[in-house]
Amino acid sequence: MSPALESGPLVGLVVVTHGGSGECLLAAAADLVGPLAAATAVSVAVSDRFDDIVRSVERACAEVDSGAGLLILADVHGSSPFRACLAMFDGTRSVEIVCGVNLPMLIKLATVDRRGMRPGEVAEIIKEVGKRSIRLGSELTGKISLPREEHH
DSSP states (O other), rough: OOOHHHHOOBOOEEEETTTTTHHHHHHHHHHHHHHTTTTEEEEEEESSSSHHHHHHHHHHHHHHOSSSSSEEEESTSSSHHHHHHTTTTTSSOOOOEEOOOOOHHHHHHHSSOOOOHHHHHHHHHHHHHHHHHHHHHHHHHOOOOOOOOOOO
């Protein structure tokens, strides 16, 4: 039996993105903090049919769902991958979706104990981390960039 199941099921994690960026984000997080348990990614190509995207998301959800619910991270609100994720709100499981996935969110998930939490609770934590991680260099350094001179 896996360690996660011995101490309770984890909220499963599915990262749904255009291209292979979800796999790359999970790989980068694994390089920095170790692999995230109960996590997988779904890559969506522009040419994919919507029904196929929904089936891919469903398969990924089934792969990581151990009974504690699911957290789905999508890259772009309103996109086809996001709309496919909405199909998971079918009443069969506890699920939450967060749009705008970034690496700091995944790094934070390495330190959040997803056992005994609801997907919405985990979502609120990483949503805040994601928002706080978006910064301007001038905010951090106190320096501003000068506007480029126009060349005629």
